Amino acid sequence: MPRPMKCRKVCQMPQTQEFHPVGGSPPGEAVVLTVDEYEAIRLIDRQGFSQEECSSYMQVARSTVQSIYNSARKKLAEALVDGRPLRIEGGNYQLCDGDEVYCGCGGCRRHRLVCRERKEQGGCDHENCDPIG
Numbered sequence: 179m180p181r182p183m184k185c186r187k188v189c190q191m192p193q194t195q196e197f198h199p200v201g202g203s204p205p206g207e208a209v210v211l212t213v214d215e216y217e218a219i220r221l222i223d224r225q226g227f228s229q230e231e232c233s234s235y236m237q238v239a240r241s242t243v244q245s246i247y248n249s250a251r252k253k254l255a256e257a258l259v260d261g262r263p264l265r266i267e268g269g270n271y272q273l274c275d276g277d278e279v280y281c282g283c284g285g286c287r288r289h290r291l292v293c294r295e296r297k298e299q300g301g302c303d304h305e306n307c308d309p310i311g
Contacts, residue, residue, distance in 0.1 A: 185272040186214040197264040209257040212269025215250035
């Protein structure tokens, strides 16, 4: 019997869920990128995390992140090279509730406490800082 799949922690949903090529009708159906695949791309390629850091952040094994990331890159290449629409939906994830010890999204309790302490000491340089206070 296979192990049950563990939910991947995701800090934020994508601002845009669909992307379409300009002009003409797309050849084929939309490529579907799951929310957890989107999160892996966001963390590794946009935020500059290592796969190890990403795995800690998403609360899964590094090998799981590697698999998610490889799948996401293949899907992105398919959409770009073949000119197909890209849709972000579904997957096995749990959205961060802001009560994590530390997650880096700016919504977790520890992050807000650190921001409050830094603000008291002269300022916090975090983007989207919302300190508890």
